[in-house]
Amino acid sequence: MKRMLRIFMSVIWLAYLASASAVERFVPYGGTLNYSNIQAAVTASQAGDIVRVQPGTYSAFTFRNVDITVTSIAPGDSNVVQTTIIQGDGTRSTVSFAVGQTTNTLFTGFTVRGGGGTVYLTSYLVGGGIYCLQSSPRIVGNIIEENHLPMGSTNLFSLGGAISCWEASPRIERNIIRNNSADFGGAILSLAGKPLIQDNWFYTNSASAGAVAYLSDTGTFLNNTLWENLPDNLYVDSTTLVANNIIANSSIATGMTVFGGSGDLPWFQNNDVWEESGTQIQLFIESGTNFVAIATNLTGVNGNISADPLFVNATNADLNLFMTSPCINAGDFIGLRSTNEVDITGASRIFALRVDMGASEFRGVRNFPPLANAGPDQTINLKPGQAVTLNGTNSIDPDGDALTFKWLQTMGPAVELFVTNGQALFIPALLGEYRFQLIVNDGVLDSTPDHVRIVVTNLPPIASAGFGRNLPIVPEVLVLDGSHSLDPEGAPLEYQWQQIAGPLVALSDSTSPRPSFRPVEAGKYEFELTVQDEFSTSPPERVRFYLGQVPPVANAGLTRYAGRVQIILDGSGSFAPNSTAPLEYSWRQISGPTAILTPTNIARPTVRGFAQTTAVREMQFELVVRADGLTSDPAIVKVIIVPTWNNATISHLNPPFNTNRPTVFAFGGGNCDTGGSISCPSSWLAAANVFTGSYSRDSSSTTSDPRYFGYGEQLIVALSAAAPAYDQTIQTMGFSTG
Incomplete structure (x- = not known):
């Protein structure tokens, strides 16, 4: 019973009750401010005050809505x-x-x-x-x-x-x-x-x-x-x-x-x-x-x-x-309790490295079992012949006894373990998941098993097909160069080349890093390279050669998004291999709602005269280019007309648009119509493209105005106009209006 009667040790409560600025009130005696009952002292108290109560029997009471302490005169004394x-x-x-x-x-x-x-x-x-x-x-x-x-x-x-x-x-x-x-x-x-x-x-x-x-x-x-x-x-x-x-x-x-x-x-x-x-x-x-x-x-x-x-x-x-209780050191491993916490007796909640089950921590003399620690889970990108190390050296014994280690594989392709003290090594032959169990022993007691998971993967190799060339004269021989391909783990590579387009030719050795071929005529020649290590194959990479006089290549640009205003198409990526002659452009609309396209003979024509509706609609435009009497294959670009956004508007606070920066889009919180008045710190404007959104309500409307309506459509149209290939982060955020 002695330990039971030590419940609520006084030292713990000193930290709870100490306050330099608190007013102390006593019931019914003990200081300058004394009260006959607890309710009277509580009613008189202000935030932070302490009410100290002498032993005795008192009536029920109710706290006021201020934070105070109400304590017996010695809460650590049972x-x-x-x-x-x-x-x-x-x-x-x-x-x-x-x-x-x-x-x-x-x-x-x-x-x-x-x-x-x-x-x-x-x-x-x-x-x-x-x-x-x-x-x-x-x-x-x-x-x-x-x-x-x-x-x-x-x-x-x-x-x-x-x-x-x-x-x-x-x-x-x-x-x-x-x-x-x-x-x-x-x-x-x-x-x-x-x-x-x-x-x-x-x-x-x-x-x-x-x-x-x-x-x-x-x-x-x-x-x-x-x-x-x-x-x-x-x-x-x-x-x-x-x-x-x-x-x-x-x-x-x-x-x-x-x-x-x-x-x-x-x-x-x-x-x-x-x-x-x-x-x-x-x-x-x-x-x-x-x-x-x-x-x-x-x-x-x-x-x-x-x-x-x-x-x-x-x-x-x-x-x-009791000292033989199975609840000793049987609590959680995952940090539900911290080292500064105490148990019901006021003593440290963590003893002998583990938490016990129940309200009180055992502190008697006994041999506590050791704790196995098999180390963190690992993901390994395997190199040929690479050994994986399992590390159990963080296993501990609460009593400081020396430990022996027993490792056991429990899952995965079978491997041979080489154990040295707290560590074990193995060389995986296959990719996959491996699991191991560690039990440590202090000479008397085994620990609870701890487990570690090892995932052995292999990063795919990276193919490099070299640089393409544009040559006005057809050469006798050309050499492909994949010698700069690499494997992240340094493994040897196998090469595989194949022809994708152009007049058919024979490669000298399709498995060589540097095969050659003999062009048979003028034209575009395109080849694809993949490389392979022991476990995986790279994504393919292609290389193109334009030899002799070949037709130009039309490029109508990326898909565009349109709203209320005209847009500009972009065919400036078109080119004529091996020719210095200027390109001739020819645009036309081939599908969708009729629009006005003008002029049709330049690289960047304007599209106007279309209208938004409540639905998403699509137009398609075709570009053909000519040079030196040769005509390209047609290229097609889509223009998506987004639905109407009524009274929603967005503004770009810091033009021009910088494609190397992320974008922030901010709109008003609450009723979501105040974004137009948002001002941002200069550090934001220097670090990102900043847009704001606002929504003007129609006071005569008999239906509720939709919130956030049209912001997304406007933002995608604005980004499509400023940077069709934009690939930076876009962060949306709402400001509360109070």
Whole structure:
């Protein structure tokens, strides 16, 4: 019992309660400002004040909506906690928090009992001992007991015998919560909040559902010890994290009842659910309109176990762990607890490198098992003959004993492992996924296995087909040059050339990095190169040669987007290989809504005379070019007419458009019509192309104006006009108008 009586060590509370600027108020004596009861001191308090209460029995009280501390005179002394009592009269909640309080409000060091609850929405009786409505205080280091709300009423459902939280996110830590009852949530009911409930002892609470807690929220239920609560323990209908808890010795030890689908339940992890007769059930899944409960056993999944937790003396409510408890060092690996946190006794939450299950951390003398660390998962781009290193040297033993290492392959193509102390090497012969297990031993105990995943991949090689040439005279021989192709891992390459276009020729060696060919006539010759290493083939790369007098090549430009104003087509990418003669251009429209194209004999003609509608429409234009009496094949460009955007407009704040910068498009928040008045800092204007959008509403309209309407269409039209090939990031953002 000595460790139990050290509950709530004083040193922890000194940090909580110290405040240089706080006004201290005392009940009923102890300082300059003394009050006869807690309610009077609380009513007089301003934000940041501390109310210190001497041992005695006091009436129920209600906090004001300011953040203060209400504490017994020595919250770290269990005798003081047991003798500083707030006694309810059975007609109201014993302690009520006002709307709007935050975790800067602290309630600590009391025994709270005899609560009768608060009627909420006429149908609910809530919060026997403590009631939090839209408030999120810290409730730390108290004994909350003997708060019994009536059960079984047909017109008034009782919720949360000890504590009820509605739309609240309190921190409920290091309390003893015992012998409370209600219809739902014998100890705690939480609805539509995000509470943190951790390091508490819950025992002999009862309810129709959720003897310890009924959680309809997204909070955290962490490192609590639950003992002999009836008939079940937790009822959850949202994704609450439930981890590192001991849930033991109910009539049928039900870890949790959850409404909905189970999935793999990663949020139910590292819990011990146990019942003496062996009837423990880790989980009930309720689903469907008939609430059919399906028993689910998660033993061995996500670190959950079913074993006698071996308390020091559960009969006398000493729920600390005995030295042989399976819950020691059985908590999570994933950092749910930090090194600066404490357990229910006020001692460090992490001891011997791991977190225990339950509210108290074992600190006795025993041989703690070592912790295996197989190293981080790796993705390896394999080079020929390359060895992969597995590194277990970060494995540790809490007692400092020397470790031996045992590596085992559990998945992937079989390999031979070469083990040297904490490391192991292997040479993969194939690409794929490899998995390995590491167990370390301190001479007596094995660790829990740790696993590492190695993915062996190979970056594809990169083909380089060399540079094309334009030659006015057909040469006798030409040499292709793929010798600058490379493999990222340095592997040797195999080459494969093929002809794609032009008069058919024979390559001297299609597998050589530098094959040659003899052109047979004037024309365009095009070849494609791929290279291959042991595992993969490169994307193809092409090279072109224009030999002798060949027709020009028309280029009508990229697809364009049009709105309300005329656009300019761009055929300036057309060219005549091996000719210095000027190009002759010939444009015409070949499909879509009729538009005016003028002039038709230049590189960059204008398209106008089209109109927007409520639909997307497409026009197509054809370009043919001529030089030295030779005519190109036709090239076609699409022009997409976007739908009308009514009264929406956008503005470019810093023209001209810079294709090397990203683009920011900002529009007004709220009613989304204020973007035109946005001003941006000069650093933005120097770093990006900045557009703003605004929308003018039609006050005579009988229909609601669509928000954001037309901004996207205008932006794509603006970018199409300024830079059809633009490939930088475009960031949209909305400004709130207040």
